[in-house]
Amino acid sequence: MASSSISNAEANTNQPRETKFEKLTKRGRENQAKEVTKMEKTRWTSDAEQQNYSVKLVEALSQRSHGNSSPAAEVSHVAVRETADRLLAVAAKGRTRWSRSIVMSRLRLKLNPNKHKKQKKPKVAGDMRSKKPVAVAKKIPAVERKVRLLGRLVPGCRKLSFPNLLGEATDYIAALEMQVRAMTVLSGLLTGTESLAPQFDPLGSGRS
Template sequence: MVEPSVISNPDTNPNASRKKRRKIGSDYPNGAAAEPCGNRWRTETEQQIYSSKLVDALRHLRRPDSADAAVRTVRDAADRVLAVSAKGRTRWSRAILARRLSLRLSQIRKKHKRAARPDAGLKKPAVQKKLPPLQRKVRALSRLVPGCQKLSLPNLLEETTDYIAALEMQVKAMAYITGILNGVPAAAAAGGGSLAD
């Protein structure tokens, strides 16, 4: 007769199928990134793919009424294309893709809360405790990288490294496009080198 504890316990039963589990807090399968952080954005292929997607997205934008709206629209389009290029492998890319929906939902919620409470806007600001300098800097950094407010320091640094490399690629691509639109030769538009530098 087989003991019931052997059947119900998957650790002691060699025939039981086991599922691989991801570690909590890890954004990559098997706990490691498929590519080293930041290297993905430095390849020429990745830069060309991003540049072509960016040009395509900019072509389909509507003309905004004011210069401020134009800057915001171009920045949002460039960030969205960058997040799509990351293919959802990072927290910051998923946060950018989800931002439009969450902003709209938060606007709707605020509107309903204000309508429900007559004393809206009369709250006193909460007194905040003074944090140690390192924690203040980590908190400030976590606010700069989209979707990383509640990450541990090692994960935050990994996301930040990848985000900075992606932004560097975005700047190169936008400088290149701007140079072409202004009639500057391609080499000078890319900052003295090719887009792959």
């Protein structure tokens, strides 16, 4: 018994002890992780963030409308969708994979606008290599098929592991919900539907 206690004491003395600086650093990392978790929970839900997004969306759409060759030309729904998604990704400040994917895809499209036009390959008679057998497709478990589908729906998340994919999807859904709320408010203000307008004015006119 005495020999075992001595060996345990020697083992404890041989273990490196944390210095005061290491303890403070570890505590700082833990506090930072708590703050990040708190921020993740409240992101996309504050009125201030929604208002800021709405103001930037109005400004971007206004600039895009003024940039058209025809003064009477209206911004198409595709342009509105692209602008709204781009601003949503910018609002995420690069903290998520889906936001970085949207920003990079818009940048690549801007640098090479003809790249998105896919060239159709000529079909070869009897060539069935591109089609997967039905039997092979049925072998994939239902859960794995749903995970793959979710990975295709969230930008830039096709090859993520399931836990990381869930985190990205949760943040992306919350961001889309905020986007819908902001665009609903703007639609209500433009059409004069007061019931759709919240307590704040996203156009910045100061109405309460």
